[in-house]
Amino acid sequence: MKMKTLSKLALVTAVSLSFAATAQATRDTVQVAGSSTVLPFSSIAAEEFGNNFAQFKTPVVGSGGSGGGLRQFCQGVGTNTIDIANSSRAIRSAELETCKANGVNQVIEVKIGYDGIVFASRIDAGTFALEPVHVFLAQAAQVPQNGQMVANPYTRWSQIDKSLPDQAILLAIPGSNHGTREVYEEKVILDGCKTLPEVKAMPSGDQNNFCLAMRTDGRVVEIAGDYTETLARLQAQKDAVGVFGLSFYESNRDRIKVATVSDVVPTVDNIIAGTYPVSRPLFFYVKGEHIGVIPGLQQFAEYFVSEAASGEGSPLEAAGLIPLSDAERTEVLNNIRNKKAL
Amino acid sequence: MTTEVKNLKGNAATRSKVQQQVVNSLQKRHRQEKLFRGAGVAAVSISILLVVLLFVNIFSKGLPAFWQHAIKLDIYFDPAVVKIAEKPVQQAGESDNEFRQRDLEWRSAVGMINFNRLIVDGLQKVIPDANEHRRDLQRIVTSGERFAIRDLVIKDPSIIGSTQSLFLLTDANIDVWLKGNIDRSLGDAQQQLSPKVREWVESLKAQGVIQNRFSFALFMNPDSRSSLASAGLAGAFMGSLYMMLVVIVLAIPMGVAAAIYLEEFAPKNKLTDLVEVNINNLAAVPSIVFGLLGASIFIGWFNLPMSAPVVGGLVLTLMTLPTVIIATRSTLKAIPPSIRQAALGLGASKSQAVFHHVLPLAIPGILTGSIIGVAQALGESAPLLLIGMKSFVASIPSSAMEQSTALPVQIYLWQGNELRNFFEARTSAAIIVLLALMLSLNSLAIWLRKRYEVRW
Numbered sequence: 095m096k097m098k099t100l101s102k103l104a105l106v107t108a109v110s111l112s113f114a115a116t117a118q119a120t121r122d123t124v125q126v127a128g129s130s131t132v133l134p135f136s137s138i139a140a141e142e143f144g145n146n147f148a149q150f151k152t153p154v155v156g157s158g159g160s161g162g163g164l165r166q167f168c169q170g171v172g173t174n175t176i177d178i179a180n181s182s183r184a185i186r187s188a189e190l191e192t193c194k195a196n197g198v199n200q201v202i203e204v205k206i207g208y209d210g211i212v213f214a215s216r217i218d219a220g221t222f223a224l225e226p227v228h229v230f231l232a233q234a235a236q237v238p239q240n241g242q243m244v245a246n247p248y249t250r251w252s253q254i255d256k257s258l259p260d261q262a263i264l265l266a267i268p269g270s271n272h273g274t275r276e277v278y279e280e281k282v283i284l285d286g287c288k289t290l291p292e293v294k295a296m297p298s299g300d301q302n303n304f305c306l307a308m309r310t311d312g313r314v315v316e317i318a319g320d321y322t323e324t325l326a327r328l329q330a331q332k333d334a335v336g337v338f339g340l341s342f343y344e345s346n347r348d349r350i351k352v353a354t355v356s357d358v359v360p361t362v363d364n365i366i367a368g369t370y371p372v373s374r375p376l377f378f379y380v381k382g383e384h385i386g387v388i389p390g391l392q393q394f395a396e397y398f399v400s401e402a403a404s405g406e407g408s409p410l411e412a413a414g415l416i417p418l419s420d421a422e423r424t425e426v427l428n429n430i431r432n433k434k435a436l
Numbered sequence: 437m438t439t440e441v442k443n444l445k446g447n448a449a450t451r452s453k454v455q456q457q458v459v460n461s462l463q464k465r466h467r468q469e470k471l472f473r474g475a476g477v478a479a480v481s482i483s484i485l486l487v488v489l490l491f492v493n494i495f496s497k498g499l500p501a502f503w504q505h506a507i508k509l510d511i512y513f514d515p516a517v518v519k520i521a522e523k524p525v526q527q528a529g530e531s532d533n534e535f536r537q538r539d540l541e542w543r544s545a546v547g548m549i550n551f552n553r554l555i556v557d558g559l560q561k562v563i564p565d566a567n568e569h570r571r572d573l574q575r576i577v578t579s580g581e582r583f584a585i586r587d588l589v590i591k592d593p594s595i596i597g598s599t600q601s602l603f604l605l606t607d608a609n610i611d612v613w614l615k616g617n618i619d620r621s622l623g624d625a626q627q628q629l630s631p632k633v634r635e636w637v638e639s640l641k642a643q644g645v646i647q648n649r650f651s652f653a654l655f656m657n658p659d660s661r662s663s664l665a666s667a668g669l670a671g672a673f674m675g676s677l678y679m680m681l682v683v684i685v686l687a688i689p690m691g692v693a694a695a696i697y698l699e700e701f702a703p704k705n706k707l708t709d710l711v712e713v714n715i716n717n718l719a720a721v722p723s724i725v726f727g728l729l730g731a732s733i734f735i736g737w738f739n740l741p742m743s744a745p746v747v748g749g750l751v752l753t754l755m756t757l758p759t760v761i762i763a764t765r766s767t768l769k770a771i772p773p774s775i776r777q778a779a780l781g782l783g784a785s786k787s788q789a790v791f792h793h794v795l796p797l798a799i800p801g802i803l804t805g806s807i808i809g810v811a812q813a814l815g816e817s818a819p820l821l822l823i824g825m826k827s828f829v830a831s832i833p834s835s836a837m838e839q840s841t842a843l844p845v846q847i848y849l850w851q852g853n854e855l856r857n858f859f860e861a862r863t864s865a866a867i868i869v870l871l872a873l874m875l876s877l878n879s880l881a882i883w884l885r886k887r888y889e890v891r892w
Contacts, residue, residue, distance in 0.1 A: 121741055123839050125827075133828070134854060137661040141830040145583050148543040154743055154839040156827035174739045217626070322852045345854040347626045348618050409579065409662050 121173040122389050124153035128163020128180030129273050130320045131209060131339050132376050135415050136180050139398045142409055143390075147397070150390030155180075157320070160273030164379070168193035171383045177391050179379045182209070182273030190436060200382020200435040204395060205426055207404055208416035210340035211277055211372045212360045213353040216328050220251075220259025222335065222353035226286030226371070228254050232263045233283070233314045235307035238292035246309045262313075266327045266336040269318035277374040278337055279306060282355075285371070325349065340365070341414020365416050376415070382433045395430050399423060494871075498864025504651035504665065505611045506603040507577060507640065509558035511585065513596045517553050520546050523593050546590055551582040555604065562645050563636055572632045577604045580663025605653060606646060608664040608858040610637050614646070617857045628857075654865060658832050659846065664855055669866055671832045675745050675825070675840030676814060682749020682836060683756055683813050688806045690753075691760025698761075699768040700790045719758035726754045727819025735823060742824035743839040751823060752813040759812065763805020767798045800888035807881040811874050817844035843870045 126136055136155045144152025158166065160181040167179035168189060185201065193201055213224055231254045236243045251258035268274040287293050287305035296304060308314050317324045317336075324336040328350060335353070340360055343352055352360055355371055364370040378398070385392045397403050404410040405417050418426065428434070451459070524542050526535040555577050560566045566573050581604040588595060609628040612618050614637060624631055640646040657668030694715075702708045730751035734740045740747045771794050779789035820826065826845050833840035841849065847866045853859040 125742060125824075125839070127824070127827070134661060137828040137830070140828070141660060141662045144830055146547055148547060149540050152829070152831045154827045154829050156743070156824055172739070174735055174742065176742070320852050321854065322856070325856065342854050345628075346856055347628065348622050349856070351626075413662075 123151045124178065124388055124391050124394050125156075125176045126153055126178040126180060126378070127156035127158050127166050127176045128178075128378070129160040129182040129376070130157045131160075131182040131272075131274060132180035132206070132378065133157050134341065134413055135206065135376070135404075135410050136178075136378065136398075138409050138413055139403050140394070142403060143394050143397050147390065147393060150393065153178075153390070153394050159271035161271050164189045165192075167379060167381065168196055168198055170196040171198055171381065173388075175381075177381050177384045177388050178395070181377045181379060182374065183276045184375075184377060185379060185436070198381060198383065200433060202380040202382050202395075202429060202433060203436055204378050204380060204399060204430060205375050205418065205422065206378060206399055206415065207376055207410070207418050208365060208373055209376050209414070210360045210362075210365045210370055210416070211274060211281075211374070212338050212340050212343050213335055213355065214328075214338050214343050214350040215335045215353065216332055217349055217351050219332055220261050221351065222251070222259065223257060223357060224353045224355050225255075226282045226355065227289050228258065228286070229265070229282050230286035230290075230305065233265055233267070233308055234287070234305070235309050236304070238290055241292065243292070243304075246311075249313075262333040264331055264334040265314045266317050266324045266334050267314060268324075268337055269316040271318060273374075274337065274339070277372065281372045281374075339414075344414055362414075362416055373416075380430065382435055385433065392430065396427060399426050399430070494864050494867050497861055498866075498868045500615055501861035501865035502651055502654065503648045504653065505606045505614050505641075505646050506649050507559075507562075507606050507646045508601060508603050509555065509577075510561060510599050511554050511558045511602050512599045513589065514554065514557070515597050518549055518551075518589060518596050520549070520589070520593065520596070523590075543590060546586060549586070549589075551585045551589075554585060555582060562640065562643075569632050572630055572636070575607055575629070575633055576610065576636070578607045578663045578665035580657075580660055580666035581605055584666075603647070603649060605651075605665045606637070608855060610646075611665060612855075612857040613637065614641055614648070615861075617861065654862075658830055659828060659841070659849070660830060661828060661853075664853075664858055667850070667862065669843065669846060669869060671829050672841045672843045672846035672866075673869075674833050675748070675829075676842045678745035678833065678836040678840070679749040679752055679842060680810055680814060682746060683752050683810055684806075686749070686753040687756040687760055687809065687813075691757050691806070691809075692764050692802055694757075695761045695764035695768065696790060696795070699765050700794070701786070715758050715761055719762060722818075723755050723816050724818040724822065726751050727822035729754070730819060731822045731824075741837060741839065743827045743829070743841070744837050745833065745840055745842075746836040747823050748820050748825055748842060749836065751819045752816060755816065755819065756809040756813045759809035760802075760806050763809070764798070764802050767801030767805065768794065770801070771797050797890060800884055800890075804881045804885045807877055807884070811877040811881075814877070815844055815870065815874055817842070817848060820845050821848075843873070 124140075126140065133155060140153040140155050143150070156163075156176075160179075160183055163176070163179040164181060164185060166176050169175050185203065190201060193199075213222060213229070215222060228251070231237055231246075231248060232251065234246055237246050237248070238244075239247070248254050248263060250260055250262055252260040254263075267278060284302065284305050288301065293301055293304065315327065315334075317327065321336075321338050321342040324338060325342075325346065328334045328336050336350070338350070340362070343350060343360075354360075358364050358370045360370050360372075365373045378395075380391065380395050399418070401423070402408060404415060405423070408417070411417055417423075521542060524535065524538045526532075552574075556566075556570075556573060559573055559576060563573070584604070585602075588600075606614075610633070613620070613627075613629055613634060618628070627634070629637075637646060653666050654668045655673075656670055657666050658671030659669075660667040698708060698712065702711075730747055734747045734750050735742055740750075775793050775797065776789050779793045780786070784792065820842055825841050826849060827839065827841065828849070829839050829841050831838075843866065847863055847870065850859045850863040850866060853862075
């Protein structure tokens, strides 16, 4: 009798396994992954979409960084691959090639809005008025001094510039898996570095390598996790200065204070006006092959960039996304409708 | 012993050389024992202290999150705002599909109504100067509550035209302010709430319109990011439940069968030795490795959906299997051979002896081992991160194939939320829920063992 029970259990096991294996073909939930900067916006859009469209399921949003998301996205076509990759930078040509090699030929780029990157320090630490060149001098492996390149001698911000607070240099920057890192390097480090006459004198092929080389004495920390981890670093070390997204800073104004960059305070208005230098567009990429296969994919993409979800006074704007202009919005919507692939 | 020592001391003249040596070393030996006892007590007290610290920290942060501020509003379901057609009823001769289609259309139409207006109207009744600050007014009730009101209408359209007294959750930042989780002395620029809203909520709290009530939202709602105050654990809980069901259905029968075979039937040779060594090895494999395996095999090969509890359950099954096998084998080993011999002696076959006599006696031990294995699986998060279960899922899964997250992963996700002031407490509350589940599973295991254990 006990044998019977056991064999029954074995049967149940086998049946449930085979059931699991056959249930693959039907996925009716849009699957999203990628940038942790876009994640909050994407999650809110997904939730609102699920609440407003009774006929579709709420999309599922994963993280993993821009690079991680695009890698998953380019793995191929099929229900076990994701439909949308969030990215805080534009897709690279190498990534697009991988996509095409794996059969993902219709990569539709959708710009959703803008976001600022801010430098912030602890509320009880010094107030910073940074220039891009200060940040470069704080993180570089070598800096020019008296016409020569020497190993970075700066240990306090006040040594870089008298106007900066007299506190130890400790910079927490996003790791290379984050799209934010690319913008940070491009708009802060390279811009600051190339203002130096010694760098201008270098052959242009060497400039980038020189500018991006980082000191390795522990004063620059790369944060692979999300902004919460950067915040934890600031809480542990009073002197640390961290790189955050504007919306993260807005949610934690009681703990951190923001630095001006080139004397501009990072605010939504200044980013729209283009006076704050460190801002960037945010994107998501839709797999054209999945449109019409995964229910709700096209509708979700359109809803995300609609005036209702991400325009003025929308939930996404309230969460810190800087809306697209009307012209941009129309263009993006047309791209989705016409499946304009890259 | 003590009398002997006294004797030794008493008759110095009669002591031999050996006795003298013993007396001399006595003090040193006693000192060593004292030292060891002291170290032992120190070790125990340090570990107790650490556990107490951990619990005090979690409970002091997490317990307040089980209560949340809600505002009591008289919501008038104004027929001029809530204009809907009659709720569809399935008619004779109408197929299920047709009815579902009609019902869906009706629900979509209800969803188009601006339920926020009902909330704003309700707020105007309790806030005298509401009209001058309409923007501030939008920030009092958390945005998800408009869907809760919509669902009331969908459930029972007859409430249209009536006035209902409802408790609506306040915005997360209001909860933070009223609980004092933000430094109140900070300037306006550092506060999340505008001075007007702060003034309003203070006076509403004093009037008893805003109350700190037990938060059912924490247990009934799935996760939320657009309406942070309504984020709950229901989705993660159901995800964990489905995974545990998969683990129980797969790991326990397989593990027990494997253990019985290996212990009672398998011939003792090099092959079974190899199997045994490998099972022990499997128990020592770090769980994240199973996650990688799951991602490549179950998702990559078998094309199972990502983020689904069925995949999580399969991965955790791999992890639990060795625990169950090892626990079952040691229970079987502990059963006296005389039981088997007696059964065989009375003419039972080998399998009759095992299934009629040995296994029933082993069941308490097997259950204990299995429950501890399942409790371990419940608390596991690392392999789940790799199979996409750390996604944001805003719905409660209705089957093991639907995307969901799990309790330990939900803790990880909340820990990373931007609004630290609100989610620090929420995270600790989730930890308390998980700990409570684990402790109750473990006590069940202990109770079963105590209740049915047979001592030989």
